[in-house]
Amino acid sequence: MKELDKITPLEKDFAKWYTDVVKQGNLIAYGPLKGTLVFKPNSFGIWELIQKYLNEEFKQQGVQNVYLPLLIPERLFNKEKDHIEGFNPELATITQVGEAKLEEKVFVRPTSEVLFADLFKNSIESYKDLPIIYNQWANVVRWEKTTNPFLRSREFLWQEGHTCHNNAMEARQLTRTMISLYAKFLKNYLAIPVIVGKKTPKEKFAGACSTYTVEAMMKDGRALQAGTSHYLAQNFSKPFEITFKDENNNIQFAYQTSWGVSTRLLGAIIMTHGDNRGIIIPPRIAPTQIDILELFASKNPKVSEVAKQLVKDLGRIYRVRLDNSDKNPGFKASNSEIQGTPLRIEIGPRDLENNMVTIVRRDTLEKIVMPINQVKKEVKTLLNDIHNNLYITAKERLDKNIVAVDTYEEFVDQISKSKFVLAPFCCHDEEEEEIKAETGATTRCIPKSMERDEKMKPCITCHHVTKRFVIFARAY
Amino acid sequence: MKELDKITPLEKDFAKWYTDVVKQGNLIAYGPLKGTLVFKPNSFGIWELIQKYLNEEFKQQGVQNVYLPLLIPERLFNKEKDHIEGFNPELATITQVGEAKLEEKVFVRPTSEVLFADLFKNSIESYKDLPIIYNQWANVVRWEKTTNPFLRSREFLWQEGHTCHNNAMEARQLTRTMISLYAKFLKNYLAIPVIVGKKTPKEKFAGACSTYTVEAMMKDGRALQAGTSHYLAQNFSKPFEITFKDENNNIQFAYQTSWGVSTRLLGAIIMTHGDNRGIIIPPRIAPTQIDILELFASKNPKVSEVAKQLVKDLGRIYRVRLDNSDKNPGFKASNSEIQGTPLRIEIGPRDLENNMVTIVRRDTLEKIVMPINQVKKEVKTLLNDIHNNLYITAKERLDKNIVAVDTYEEFVDQISKSKFVLAPFCCHDEEEEEIKAETGATTRCIPKSMERDEKMKPCITCHHVTKRFVIFARAY
Numbered sequence: 001m002k003e004l005d006k007i008t009p010l011e012k013d014f015a016k017w018y019t020d021v022v023k024q025g026n027l028i029a030y031g032p033l034k035g036t037l038v039f040k041p042n043s044f045g046i047w048e049l050i051q052k053y054l055n056e057e058f059k060q061q062g063v064q065n066v067y068l069p070l071l072i073p074e075r076l077f078n079k080e081k082d083h084i085e086g087f088n089p090e091l092a093t094i095t096q097v098g099e100a101k102l103e104e105k106v107f108v109r110p111t112s113e114v115l116f117a118d119l120f121k122n123s124i125e126s127y128k129d130l131p132i133i134y135n136q137w138a139n140v141v142r143w144e145k146t147t148n149p150f151l152r153s154r155e156f157l158w159q160e161g162h163t164c165h166n167n168a169m170e171a172r173q174l175t176r177t178m179i180s181l182y183a184k185f186l187k188n189y190l191a192i193p194v195i196v197g198k199k200t201p202k203e204k205f206a207g208a209c210s211t212y213t214v215e216a217m218m219k220d221g222r223a224l225q226a227g228t229s230h231y232l233a234q235n236f237s238k239p240f241e242i243t244f245k246d247e248n249n250n251i252q253f254a255y256q257t258s259w260g261v262s263t264r265l266l267g268a269i270i271m272t273h274g275d276n277r278g279i280i281i282p283p284r285i286a287p288t289q290i291d292i293l294e295l296f297a298s299k300n301p302k303v304s305e306v307a308k309q310l311v312k313d314l315g316r317i318y319r320v321r322l323d324n325s326d327k328n329p330g331f332k333a334s335n336s337e338i339q340g341t342p343l344r345i346e347i348g349p350r351d352l353e354n355n356m357v358t359i360v361r362r363d364t365l366e367k368i369v370m371p372i373n374q375v376k377k378e379v380k381t382l383l384n385d386i387h388n389n390l391y392i393t394a395k396e397r398l399d400k401n402i403v404a405v406d407t408y409e410e411f412v413d414q415i416s417k418s419k420f421v422l423a424p425f426c427c428h429d430e431e432e433e434e435i436k437a438e439t440g441a442t443t444r445c446i447p448k449s450m451e452r453d454e455k456m457k458p459c460i461t462c463h464h465v466t467k468r469f470v471i472f473a474r475a476y
Numbered sequence: 477m478k479e480l481d482k483i484t485p486l487e488k489d490f491a492k493w494y495t496d497v498v499k500q501g502n503l504i505a506y507g508p509l510k511g512t513l514v515f516k517p518n519s520f521g522i523w524e525l526i527q528k529y530l531n532e533e534f535k536q537q538g539v540q541n542v543y544l545p546l547l548i549p550e551r552l553f554n555k556e557k558d559h560i561e562g563f564n565p566e567l568a569t570i571t572q573v574g575e576a577k578l579e580e581k582v583f584v585r586p587t588s589e590v591l592f593a594d595l596f597k598n599s600i601e602s603y604k605d606l607p608i609i610y611n612q613w614a615n616v617v618r619w620e621k622t623t624n625p626f627l628r629s630r631e632f633l634w635q636e637g638h639t640c641h642n643n644a645m646e647a648r649q650l651t652r653t654m655i656s657l658y659a660k661f662l663k664n665y666l667a668i669p670v671i672v673g674k675k676t677p678k679e680k681f682a683g684a685c686s687t688y689t690v691e692a693m694m695k696d697g698r699a700l701q702a703g704t705s706h707y708l709a710q711n712f713s714k715p716f717e718i719t720f721k722d723e724n725n726n727i728q729f730a731y732q733t734s735w736g737v738s739t740r741l742l743g744a745i746i747m748t749h750g751d752n753r754g755i756i757i758p759p760r761i762a763p764t765q766i767d768i769l770e771l772f773a774s775k776n777p778k779v780s781e782v783a784k785q786l787v788k789d790l791g792r793i794y795r796v797r798l799d800n801s802d803k804n805p806g807f808k809a810s811n812s813e814i815q816g817t818p819l820r821i822e823i824g825p826r827d828l829e830n831n832m833v834t835i836v837r838r839d840t841l842e843k844i845v846m847p848i849n850q851v852k853k854e855v856k857t858l859l860n861d862i863h864n865n866l867y868i869t870a871k872e873r874l875d876k877n878i879v880a881v882d883t884y885e886e887f888v889d890q891i892s893k894s895k896f897v898l899a900p901f902c903c904h905d906e907e908e909e910e911i912k913a914e915t916g917a918t919t920r921c922i923p924k925s926m927e928r929d930e931k932m933k934p935c936i937t938c939h940h941v942t943k944r945f946v947i948f949a950r951a952y
């Protein structure tokens with residue numbers, strides 16, 4: 001069997017810590033092609049639960065799931081100018097089949113706007129056919145130069161919602177509804193607090209009119225874009241001729257949105273909650289919520305009996321895993337911790353003499369010895385506590401590390417301290433690029449509401465007075 | 477709104493009937509690349525339910541879900557000779573990214589044996605790490621020349637299970653367990669009866685030692701391979717060096733299996749159960765189990781009230797859809813039928829005068845007028861009845877159309893009558909090819925047990941006495 005290796009302390013080398021955690025936690029293996037990943041049971045299980053619960057949330061919004069092709073002919077992709085310019089350098093391009101050359105290049109989808117546009121063009125006739133609210137769970141390929149497990153890989157998994165509406169207001173409203181849904185979902189299931197806001201013109205999606213984002217703060221102070229929602233206006237419906245007859249029988253172009261979250265969320269979970277023992281998985285999306293460990297089972301047959309009964313009782317309600325192997329107790333405990341299971345129950349001969357077992361919380365590492373007959377009730381409370389504790393800890397860190405500044409000097413100083421910096425900024429593309437080159441920071445979003453004493457301030461770069469306050473940070 | 481078009485009668489032109497059904501039933505749209513498909517809500521919904529229920533069955537067998545990369549470097553694919561030879565002509569090949577040429581060709585996976593082999597090679601050390609029983613739900617690409625929705629397309633969705641064992645017997649046993657699981661699943665969820673058997677050497681999977689199959693009979697008498705399970709022996713573990721240390725510390729090569737079902741199943745559902753009004757979806761995997769239709773709602777406000785209450789009551793247990801549009805009753809009924817919803821409930825002012833509603837079965841088209849307060853109880857019975865009726869009808873057709881023959885003349889005659897033909901056959905590759913060229917029939921399987929009077933017979937082509945009895949049919 002593979003031994004558990006040591007994890008580099010996160011205070012010492014955060015990047016190395018992250019790589020150790022993903023490799024050790026039964027989360028990934030590297031694919032044979034550079035920059036590709038194997039999602040092992042412990043990470044794919046999280047993704048399956050994210051799918052399940054997001055599908056439930058989507059259903060409340062009238063979302064219907066569909067599946068569109070992986071392959072896009074070149075002519076289709078080239079129809080929207082900004083879009084092809086934004087994606088072209090990363091497009092995996094199929095030029096032959098077996099030994100035979102193709103007449104037209106075929107791209108592996110990096111996103112599916114053009115495919116949905118083609119579908120909508122052929123399915124809509126009247127305003128009565130609208131809205132259409134579709135979503136797909138799919139893999140996409142973007143040939144990134146530098147890669148990092150979950151955060152930036154050449155293939156990733158995501159959901160992409162695509163909608164069509166007969167008026168701009170409804171489409172704009174849906175764009176905002178979806179970003180709020182993501183923010184709530186991240187809080188309620190992943191225990192991740194976020195800042196909701198709008199992207200600057202430079203950072204918006206290639207082809208969108210406006211992009212909303214949810215930005216999370218990792219333990220090293222960097223930002224991670226955890227989900228986006230785009231108002232596409234008629235930017236795709238015009239070149240793709242997605243039209244409908246309105247109530248007066250006039251032909252109009254449809255209004256569109258798209259929105260998505262991806263397997264980046266797995267990276268966000270690790271870097272929001274993880275510690276020097278590995279990943280900590282929030283209970284609601286943990287593939288295994290409770291590890292039940294038999295300790296010294298050979299010394300007392302009751303150990304296995306009690307374990308079996310607990311697996312049966314708790315397994316009705318929770319996702320439970322039994323470790324009845326002959327490994328030593330220390331290995332079993334470490335193995336549960338490194339895989340991030342929120343709770344473990346240790347059943348050993350000594351506790352059993354008093355009809356007790358020991359429950360250990362993964363977040364606080366607190367050990368609680370309790371009577372067997374209280375376990376069921378206590379588990380429910382503990383799992384909720386763990387979720388809340390993870391969320392509150394992350395929320396406090398986020399709040400503490402947002403700093404408002406007035407000048408570029410202050411800005412540079414705070415960015416160097418790994419803060420989220422809120423600054424008055426006019427959002428000129430060139431100045432954003434200069435700031436990135438000088439400090440490594442990018443604009444994360446124009447937050448929906450963020451307390452500042454004044455309504456207007458001089459921009460930190462061009463010094464014109466502005467009412468735009470923008471969050472900057474170094475980001476993944 | 478799109479009008480419902482006519483469906484070609486299946487007796488007149490089965491192929492045209494099939495194409496009409498898939499287009500009309502809110503099932504597919506054609507993708508922009510020839511041979512690719514859009515799975516619309518009504519077909520993707522079936523696939524989601526197949527995933528859900530198969531996952532539950534898999535869990536009983538200790539299967540763990542994972543996700544492996546889409547992209548395979550050429551060098552990896554070339555390691556198993558039969559495998560690359562079998563798949564090479566269909567491989568979508570990426571040679572460039574943006575405008576930059578790649579140094580090594582990259583294939584889009586047509587199946588993932590080599591990816592799993594690479595993963596297993598790096599994850600197994602000892603016999604204690606075995607068995608590994610992994611499954612993935614994924615898209616695969618095979619560049620087929622002639623395509624047909626669901627049945628043969630350039631991209632399809634499937635699950636592929638891949639396992640590693642420390643002995644041949646366990647691996648062989650799992651191969652058989654999975655094919656039995658598929659047969660039961662097809663019966664219990666899709667209402668499709670199958671013949672379970674082994675593929676002839678010519679028809680087995682490229683790289684397998686032996687292949688088991690479940691073969692279904694479509695309404696036109698053709699066979700459809702609905703699922704396969706392969707015993708790979710050490711055919712991949714040797715070239716890929718998947719080894720483990722056995723109990724005596726000797727290095728051994730692992731024994732492997734792989735098994736899968738795909739979105740072909742959607743084609744099987746259509747061609748097993750469909751009629752001249754369209755698809756009939758078996759209730760357990762129907763995305764909508766009950767359509768509730770408001771008829772002449774403007775004439776009596778009670779129509780909408782009762783509909784709303786039924787949606788609420790039935791929606792707790794079943795997948796229910798409400799049609800409260802202003803379309804006419806005939807359109808609403810046809811629309812429900814063409815989408816294959818197993819039951820529809822029509823709520824109209826006349827029935828309501830006596831506190832009655834009308835339930836219509838999609839399979840028999842029988843109309844049942846009943847008191848509102850009996851609906852809930854009756855729906856349960858009816859949905860079960862529909863499942864059983866679909867299965868029994870299909871099973872009777874299958875049984876009636878299997879014919880045993882002794883000579884090649886009889887064989888040719890029965891194949892021309894679209895039968896499944898059971899014949900003594902020695903399974904020489906060349907003779908299989910000749911039969912296919914002459915009659916269009918291929919070997920479907922060597923069935924596990926099939927009643928024949930004699931134990932041995934002369935082969936229909938080479939006339940040597942054999943105990944092999946093989947099912948032939950024209951197939952999709």
